[in-house]
Amino acid sequence: MTEGKITLFFWPTPNCYKVSILLEELNVPYDIHPVHIGRGEQFAANFLKISPHGKVPAINDSLNTKEPQSVFESGAILFYLAEKYNQFLETENTKKLAVIQWLMFQMGNLGPLLGQAHHFRHYAKEPIQYAINRYTNEAGKLYAVLDNQLGKSQYLAGDDYSIADIAVYPWLRPQKMQGQDISEHANIQRWYNAVRGRPAVQRGLSVMNEKISKSGQRPKGEAWQTLFERPKTIDIPKNHKKGKP
Numbered sequence: 072m073t074e075g076k077i078t079l080f081f082w083p084t085p086n087c088y089k090v091s092i093l094l095e096e097l098n099v100p101y102d103i104h105p106v107h108i109g110r111g112e113q114f115a116a117n118f119l120k121i122s123p124h125g126k127v128p129a130i131n132d133s134l135n136t137k138e139p140q141s142v143f144e145s146g147a148i149l150f151y152l153a154e155k156y157n158q159f160l161e162t163e164n165t166k167k168l169a170v171i172q173w174l175m176f177q178m179g180n181l182g183p184l185l186g187q188a189h190h191f192r193h194y195a196k197e198p199i200q201y202a203i204n205r206y207t208n209e210a211g212k213l214y215a216v217l218d219n220q221l222g223k224s225q226y227l228a229g230d231d232y233s234i235a236d237i238a239v240y241p242w243l244r245p246q247k248m249q250g251q252d253i254s255e256h257a258n259i260q261r262w263y264n265a266v267r268g269r270p271a272v273q274r275g276l277s278v279m280n281e282k283i284s285k286s287g288q289r290p291k292g293e294a295w296q297t298l299f300e301r302p303k304t305i306d307i308p309k310n311h312k313k314g315k316p
């Protein structure tokens with residue numbers, strides 16, 4: 072008997088698709104709670120209790136748990152769910168470490184740098200050639216690393232599809248926004264086709280797809296300011312002393 076539920080705080084973006092794809096792969100029931108980031112819903116006090124940085128995705132999990140568990144940061148969510156259901160994360164130490172390393176590569180490098188490529192190539196108010204060159208170049212280096220790795224193994228962390236592949240795939244879909252072309256990388260292309268061909272991946276990508284046409288566009292007006300000009304998201308308590316936790 073199932074009790075409780077998983078709520079996914081979601082907006083149709085690459086980081087959120089990682090989680091909807093994994094939930095579809097796991098075939099567990101979940102509800103979507105849309106967080107309209109262009110309207111600033113990510114800064115609502117209740118959401119900040121779950122996701123202190125004011126970012127989607129986040130989850131709240133009370134599905135067959137003793138206590139409800141909330142998790143923020145997409146990499147942590149993937150890890151949490153993969154451990155909970157004992158899938159898409161190896162159990163043998165060396166193999167598990169390979170998955171974790173490629174997951175961290177996505178979280179620490181691929182996501183942030185491709186995100187900057189999106190920003191300076193598409194969202195910035197004025198073109199800054201230095202930044203465009205830097206992040207397009209960084210994107211090219213990351214694609215080369217992926218191609219090299221996928222020339223050595225079927226999936227990023229070895230023979231098996233894992234949360235590392237789930238973390239990377241949604242970030243390669245807007246390849247044009249990053250100034251990249253997957254068809255120039257035979258190993259990425261092979262892997263990309265294999266991941267794209269999974270029905271659960273397609274289901275994960277179809278969540279809130281009525282919003283997709285809008286999310287690909289450059290945010291305008293207040294949405295732009297909310298996303299890129301808000302000076303700080305979190306108020307530091309008055310009694311906070313510098314350097315003290």
Ligand SMILES: N[C@@H](CCC(=O)N[C@@H](CS)C(=O)NCC(=O)O)C(=O)O
Nearest residue numbers: 084086108126127128144145146298
């Ligand atoms: N490292 C975080 C990044 C999350 C993130 O950047 N989320 C974006 C959407 S993809 C967001 O919430 N943006 C709204 C904002 O920055 O105000 C993760 O992987 O979960």
